[in-house]
Amino acid sequence: MRRIYIVEDDRKICDILADFLHKYDYDVATVKDFDRIDQEFKGEDPHLVLLDINLPRFDGFYWCRKIRALSNCPIIFISARDSGMDQVMAIENGADDYITKPFQLEVVLAKIKSLMRRVYGEYRNQKENPIMDISGLQLDTSSFVLTFRSRHIQLTKKEFLLAQALLTNIEKVLSREYLLERLWDDQDFVDDNTLSVNITRLRKKLADIGIEAALITIRGAGYKLVNVWETLQ
């Protein structure tokens, strides 16, 4: 398990980050003594460090140099400062990447993953196979194939993203806005119609593998996936 050491003086951010990374199977250590960050680093021996700039006593740049003297471990700065100068300073003091506040957890995760991959090699999926399984309905997150009672159906990327969001939040109402945000990527800006079309297609594909009426439209609120197949099994 990869260990991440978080140096951030805002307790809440620290906790949220730790919680989130924990969910993605990282071992997380947070800072305890702001005067002995280099010692703590040595003790924890993490695979990656998240470092804030504004810290009590010495700033993040200082600690970054200290850590660099000890190790080559990847360091990502997380700071509210967003001037070019700060980013240059960070990189020059030995950081590998820079994230500005307010940030999104997904961005942090993506950057951590990419750095870990580059530094420690490919290790993805070491924890488990890529298949989500909810009462026999299986979604293969690597090939986008949906399986139920040995009937397979191939999903498109958009259908897959929808299915994934719905399965992760099964029995919960997901708003159209929430789903639209999942579908957007930087190449494709999805509108309301596209969402409706994809929901219809997904419904049809679910029907094709024998699951009817699981994907419910809640008027004025969004969509909900109901586990109707548990009894079918």
Added chain:
Amino acid sequence: MIAYIKDQIGAVIFFYSQIGIVMVIAELGSSLSGGEIGASTYGYMLLIVTFFQIVYHLYRYFRFRDIYRYAASDASETAWLPDTPDQLTTQLKEHYEKQYDYYKQELERFHHEKKQETLFMQQWIHQMKTPLSVMRLTIDKEETHLPPALKQNLDEELDRIKHGLQLALYQSRLQQFERDFHVEKIVLAELVRSIIQEYKSSFIRHRVYPKIDMDPSLTVYSDQKWLGFVLEQVTSNAIKYSQHSNDTILFRTRIENDQIVLAVQDHGIGIAKQDLTRVFDPFFTGENGRHVRESTGMGLYLAKQICDALDHKLLVQSVIQEWTTISVVFNEGR
């Protein structure tokens, strides 16, 4: 020289009028006593006094020359004054120097205060970003537990805070523009995409959708961050003033007179004709400001200031209730 002559012409006239009176009295006196002074004697007298008069004025002119030249030149930048030739100018010089020192001190004090204030502003804005992150992250974490309407409300308010902080930060940065200014080659389409990503939830919330019609290879020379800020303002305006109607916001580039033009067009409420020329004024919100509560009137003003400093042009065209196009014209060709 001319200024000197102007100053002295009165004295010269006075001098010759005195000579004239002396001559008249001498003429009268000599004719009463029967004698006579010849015209050549008068001529000689005139010549002599004129000679000394010229010598005197030449001498005086050379002493005062520096002062005259100094006064004529535009010396607003320095406090230096040439050596003074007489009592009056010496006193004036002392007075002037005292005032100059006083103003300089005053100015330095203001400068210092202003700097402190800017520093405080920037620090404070950064400090505010942390609680903002915490709120945003907390909401994201609870995303599916919150009622959608509540989540949307919170998102909207958080975005407003973020936008406001951003405005304040750039406003305070603008005052020290040169310090933080880095021109590089920018792939325009990439920058636009990243800004659209940034405003993703805002687009979705307002039910408007971006459309890109751009040559992906077009590059411009600009400052990534400042230009990004300008495009953020333009984009956020376009979203704000669209009409929740599944409309599109079109990002389009074209080449016009060898200049690259990036136009952002919305199909929103438009801008009233009488407001068009004033949208770049600070705090101007116009007709639309009364309908949209987020209007601060600062976004486009700052965008314009930044474009001026970056040597880009910022143009606005609009037909009310139809569309608004804001274009950035990059000064260099391909």
